[in-house]
Structure formats: structure tokens, C-alpha cells
Amino acid sequence: MSDKISLSLRVNGASHALAVAPERTLLEVLREELRYTGTKRGCDQGSCGACMVLVDGEPVFSCLSLAVTLRDREITTIESVEAGNELHPIQRALVQHGAVQCGFCIPGVVLAAKALLDRNPHPTVDDIRHALGSNTCRCSGYARIVQAIASLTGERP
Amino acid sequence: MRYAEPETVEEGVSLLSSTEHSRCIAGGATLVAMMNAGHIAPAMLVSLHRMRELFAITESADGLWLGAMTPHRVVAAETRLRGSMGVVRSAAGQLAHPSIRNMGTIGGSVCLADPSTEMPVALVAASARVEIAGSGGRRIVPIEDVLVDRFKTSLGRGELVTRILIPRGIEGAVGHHLRFSRVSGDYPTVSISLTLSMQGDRCVHASVVVGSCGPVPLHVAAADQRLLHTPLGEEDVAAAGQLLASAAAPIDDVRGSAEYRRMLIPRLLGRALSQARELAHV
Ligand SMILES: Cc1cc2nc3c(=O)[nH]c(=O)nc-3n(C[C@H](O)[C@H](O)[C@H](O)COP(=O)(O)OP(=O)(O)OC[C@H]3O[C@@H](n4cnc5c(N)ncnc54)[C@H](O)[C@@H]3O)c2cc1C
Numbered sequence: 341m342s343d344k345i346s347l348s349l350r351v352n353g354a355s356h357a358l359a360v361a362p363e364r365t366l367l368e369v370l371r372e373e374l375r376y377t378g379t380k381r382g383c384d385q386g387s388c389g390a391c392m393v394l395v396d397g398e399p400v401f402s403c404l405s406l407a408v409t410l411r412d413r414e415i416t417t418i419e420s421v422e423a424g425n426e427l428h429p430i431q432r433a434l435v436q437h438g439a440v441q442c443g444f445c446i447p448g449v450v451l452a453a454k455a456l457l458d459r460n461p462h463p464t465v466d467d468i469r470h471a472l473g474s475n476t477c478r479c480s481g482y483a484r485i486v487q488a489i490a491s492l493t494g495e496r497p
Numbered sequence: 498m499r500y501a502e503p504e505t506v507e508e509g510v511s512l513l514s515s516t517e518h519s520r521c522i523a524g525g526a527t528l529v530a531m532m533n534a535g536h537i538a539p540a541m542l543v544s545l546h547r548m549r550e551l552f553a554i555t556e557s558a559d560g561l562w563l564g565a566m567t568p569h570r571v572v573a574a575e576t577r578l579r580g581s582m583g584v585v586r587s588a589a590g591q592l593a594h595p596s597i598r599n600m601g602t603i604g605g606s607v608c609l610a611d612p613s614t615e616m617p618v619a620l621v622a623a624s625a626r627v628e629i630a631g632s633g634g635r636r637i638v639p640i641e642d643v644l645v646d647r648f649k650t651s652l653g654r655g656e657l658v659t660r661i662l663i664p665r666g667i668e669g670a671v672g673h674h675l676r677f678s679r680v681s682g683d684y685p686t687v688s689i690s691l692t693l694s695m696q697g698d699r700c701v702h703a704s705v706v707v708g709s710c711g712p713v714p715l716h717v718a719a720a721d722q723r724l725l726h727t728p729l730g731e732e733d734v735a736a737a738g739q740l741l742a743s744a745a746a747p748i749d750d751v752r753g754s755a756e757y758r759r760m761l762i763p764r765l766l767g768r769a770l771s772q773a774r775e776l777a778h779v
Contacts, residue, residue: 342498362500362542363532384533386526392596398570399596404529408500409522409546452595473682474594 347411351376352420360407367391367402370417378418378447382476389475392448393417399455399474418447421454429492430454437488441479449475453489462493499541506550506630506659509543514632514655516541521657523566523605526597551604551659560664562628565604565657569616570595572603581623581692582663583776584672588619588690591674594682604658607643610650610713613752615688617644618708619674621716622690623663631656647712667702670694673773676708677765678752685709686753687761689769695777698728705737705766710745710758717744729770738763 344359351374360369367384370376370393382390384403391403394416421428427435430453434440449472456463456471463471468489477485499516503509513519519541522528531537545551551566554575561577572578573590592598592615606616607627617640625640632655640661643650652658666672672692676685687709694702703724707715720740727733747758 342500345500361498363498365529365533385530386597389596395599398599400599401526401596403533404526404600406522406525406529406542408502409525409544455595470682471595474596 345408347408349374349407349410349415350413351415352417353414358407362406362408364407365403366393366405366407366410366415369407370402370415376417376419380444380447382444386474387476388445389448389452390445392451392475394451394455397455397458399452401474416451418450421450428454430457430489433488433491434485437484437491439480439484439488441477445475445477445479449477449485457489457492465490468493498539500544501541502544502547504547504549506548506657509545509548509657510630510632510655512541512543513657519543521545521608523602523608524568524600526601526605527609527611528605545604545657553660557662560662560666562660562662563603564660565602565607567603569593569598569601569603569606573598578663580668581666581670581672581694584622584674584690584692585616585619585625585663587672588615588674588676588688591676592616593684603661607640607658607661608650608652610644610646610648612647612712612714613684613709615674615676615685615690615708618688618706618714619672619690620661620663621714622674622692622704622706623666623672624704626662626664628659628661629656630659635659637662641713641716644713666692667694669777670702671773671777673769673776675765675769675772677761684752687747687758687765689762689765690714691769691773693770693773693777695729695774700724700727700729705741705769707741707745707762709752710747710762712746715741715745717741720744724770729774731767734767734770735763738766741766 342361370379380390382388386401386404393402520539522542551564553564555562569589578586620640674690676688678685691705720737723737742759742762747755
């Protein structure tokens, strides 16, 4: 293991002073050092989207991001999406539409949808499908996930 | 592994040339994926994140210079990439998914030189030029001279790509990119980048480049020639497509057999040309 580098990471609005080896991914640091275990480890190759977080509001794969490269950036994980024990409207819609099954992909799906809706509150169904293109789900068949998000925008899939 | 974040290109170059098995890290999309899979274990990573000049986009008389660290998302939204330069914008907007477009950079795509990706294809169609910095200073070379083989560039030890010029191209021409993949957003099975100019219903300029069909983007002068001065009729497109298909050297993989890829080329070419003509309203 390499020498550790001291750095401060901003996660969900809080700064964390850390010492991490340069090869450690953001995913590993979030889960193992900071215990933000809502971010899931899937393929480690950027193919499944389970590890998705937002960096400066844009979705990125935490499995492909080295933590040391993310100083001064604003990192958002699934833990910050719920406000005061209230599910976020996206989470509520997913539950109401029966889109949540095993749930492993859901943190990434919620963050991808949040990044989309924050930027564009009225996306088309096509926009929704594109925005969720990086998120693999092996239970739902996607239809209900897309329906749930579309229900928040007044679109009909 | 060691890690450094130099602020200037010159410092970066000297670190890269003085350390064995050192690598640049740009967006990290492919580099970290390869590290995670255990395919590479660099002794040193030189991050490009603090080199401000690599993020600059500047307009010149020749065209638009895109800093190597420009993410695909920014290229896809760059409205100054219009006319034939639009081929690069079109490719960046279709490449993979939002999260890869946020992470991956244009410089990373050039240096990765992955024959199954599409940004190099669009850059060849746009006749892009690449600025490379090394210990001997900087040089500017055509993109074709950078991409030499599968995952192989002509960059020497200690060299890095600083920026890429997208030349203005021919007045009145349009650029377009078309990718085909069975699963939307996957690496393309075949992709086509082209620039096109029509006068009335005659083609007065065509430059067609095919991706995922050989070690480097496939550009066949005879195929461009075959389209020139024609109305891009069915026969013309089929003949040009045949020239490209027979020059192609695709591989068999999970996305398609070599034979399937060859068969796709003329089909996609026809579709790409008619979409480009629609863009140009001719
Ligand atoms: C899941 C996934 C899907 C993808 N799908 C597509 C797709 O559909 N179409 C497509 O075209 N591409 C696709 N890509 C590839 C993507 O475009 C590249 O990963 C990306 O552009 C590489 O850029 P980067 O900045 O992340 O480079 P990095 O991963 O940081 O680096 C890649 C290589 O280039 C070197 N390098 C980077 N920048 C420089 C520089 N300025 N000078 C010298 N060397 C440098 C690095 O040392 C490394 O060897 C996909 C990638 C992933 C992970």
C-alpha cells in the first residue's frame, strides 16, 4: 500500500479530514472510512451505476474516481437526500410505484434522477431514460422506475 | 504508488519523464477501471487536475482549441462547435452515459486510443490537430499521427496532450456522428463520423470515418472520392460503403462479429449521410 496523502473531502456539506492512499477510490473511502454505506459497490468498472454519487451536482461513478482527485469538490451521497426522516419525493415515488425491489441499485437511481430533475424539472420520458442509462437494475425491468420519475414531472411514459 | 498534482504542464512533463511506469490521470474513467481490474499498477500517477491551461477553450482564426481536460459533457454543449466542427460535438453528446461524459475528457479519449470508442473517429473526421508537450517543448501533429494502433499513441515517454484544435473546416459543411449499439449507451458496434457539403443536390465535400472496425479510425480516400460530385444516390452510397467495408479490419467480439460489422457499414453510412443532409437542409 502506498504512502497516505492528507486531504479534506466535502461530503454532504461536511468536511472530513482524511489520510488516504492515492489508489483508493471515492467508493472505498465513502464506505470504509466515512461509513456512508448507502453508496453500493457493484462492478468497479463503471458499468452498473450502484456506486453513483454527485460531484458538484453531476452524477459520477465513485468506483472510477480516486478520492485524492476530489478535493474542493462538493460530494453528495444518498445519505443526504432524505430530509429529517422524510423521504425525498423521488424516493417516495419509487416506493409508491413499486419500483424498489432488492434495492441495491436504488441509491444510484435516486441520485441520477435527482441530478436530472435539479437541472431540468420537466424532462421528457426520453430524457429520463437517457439520464438513467448508467444505472443497471436486475429486478425491475425499468418500466416502473421510469414511471415513478415521470410521475413527478407530469409526463406519461 | 506515488501521486502528484503539479500546477504546470512543464512540471508534469518532468515528473513523467523522470519516473519509470508513471501515468497521467485525467478523468480516470478508464484508467481507474483498469487499476480496479488489476490490469495496470502505475508506480506514479501525475494528475492533470491542477493544470489550469488544460481546461481552457479558446477560439482562434483556425478554429476552436479544446483543452485536454475538457469533459465530454462540456464538448457536447459547446455551441461554437458548429458547421463541420459539429461532428465532434455530436459524438461527445452521444458517447456512453451522463456519468461517463462528466468524467471522461477529450484528452483522455485521444490518449487511450481505444478503437472501440468514438471520440477519436470524430476527431479524424474533423481533421483535428493535437498539441503535445514534452521535455523538448511543444509540437502540433494531425490526430492520425497520434493514433497509431489499438490503445497505442505516438506519444513518447514524458509527453502529454495539452489541447486539441478543431479546425473550422469548409464553409457551409455540416458534421454528424452516428453510433450503432444494440444496447443504447454501450460502446458502439460500429460508428460513423462525417463532414459533408452539398451544392444543390451534388456532394462537393465528403469525409467519412468509421469506428470500431480496425485498430485506428478507418478513413479511405477512395470512399470519399466515390461520393464526391454525386447526388448521394443509393448506388453511390452502396459503392462507397463497399470500399469502406472491404478496407475494414474489424474484430469479433460480444458486440458483433467482424462480418456483421462489415455489413453494418454501408447501412449506417446511408443513414448518417441522410441525417447529415437533413441537418444541412439539402
Ligand atoms: C463504462 C464506460 C463506458 C464507456 N463508453 C464509451 C462510449 O460509448 N464511447 C466512447 O467513445 N468512449 C466510451 N468510454 C471511454 C471514455 O470515453 C474514456 O474512458 C474517457 O474519454 C477517457 O478519458 P479520461 O479523462 O477518463 O481518461 P483517463 O482514464 O484518466 O486516462 C486514459 C488514458 O489516457 C492517458 N491520458 C489521459 N489524459 C492524458 C493527457 N492529456 N496526456 C497524456 N496522456 C493522457 C492516461 O494516462 C490513461 O492511459 C467509456 C468508458 C467507460 C468506463
